[in-house]
Amino acid sequence: MAGRSGSDGRRYGGYTLLELMIVLVLMGIASALVIPNVGGSVPIRVQTAVRAVAADIMYAQGDAIAYQARRAIVFDPASNSYWIAEVSGDTLDYNTDAMYRIDGPDQRFKVDLDTVSRGAAQMISANFDGDEILVFDELGGPVAGLDSDEPSVGGEIVIGGDDGLLYQLSVEAYSGRVTVQKIGG
Numbered sequence: 001m002a003g004r005s006g007s008d009g010r011r012y013g014g015y016t017l018l019e020l021m022i023v024l025v026l027m028g029i030a031s032a033l034v035i036p037n038v039g040g041s042v043p044i045r046v047q048t049a050v051r052a053v054a055a056d057i058m059y060a061q062g063d064a065i066a067y068q069a070r071r072a073i074v075f076d077p078a079s080n081s082y083w084i085a086e087v088s089g090d091t092l093d094y095n096t097d098a099m100y101r102i103d104g105p106d107q108r109f110k111v112d113l114d115t116v117s118r119g120a121a122q123m124i125s126a127n128f129d130g131d132e133i134l135v136f137d138e139l140g141g142p143v144a145g146l147d148s149d150e151p152s153v154g155g156e157i158v159i160g161g162d163d164g165l166l167y168q169l170s171v172e173a174y175s176g177r178v179t180v181q182k183i184g185g
Contacts (some may be wrong), residue, residue, distance in 0.1 A: 128155030
């Protein structure tokens with residue numbers, strides 16, 4: 001930064017025209033490098049959706065352990081959404097069983113992947129023991145059904161994007177461990 005002295009001997013700070021032009025040129029170069037990468041944000045948005053689903057599965061499992069109560073995640077590929085429920089019987093009703101979430105629709109724990117990924121991610125399929133419902137028992141282990149004590153064989157969710165990206169989230173039998181694998185794109 002250049003400075004000049006006034007008639008009273010004090011230095012006045014300020015930028016010269018040359019310094020300002022150099023900064024503007026550098027900002028122009030930086031923006032030229034960054035702006036083309038904004039179009040590459042679709043894979044990031046799909047990955048964000050995959051991470052959100054994985055985190056919510058682990059949340060439901062942890063909640064089942066913490067409260068020693070069954071929890072279920074109801075996946076709905078047709079509406080590109082899922083919701084987490086407190087299991088109290090052999091059927092689930094969104095209006096009475098959906099868990100509370102302050103920022104969810106109607107304060108229910110419902111997640112719309114279109115909102116999470118801004119339309120970039122699509123739930124292709126969900127399969128757990130031949131159903132689209134993942135159930136955790138009181139110890140956090142996946143079970144075969146809402147009122148079943150039989151261990152689940154596990155299952156998977158496939159999430160994809162318009163650019164051919166495909167991710168498979170797998171939930172292991174017995175432990176409920178969640179793994180993510182890129183299977184296409």
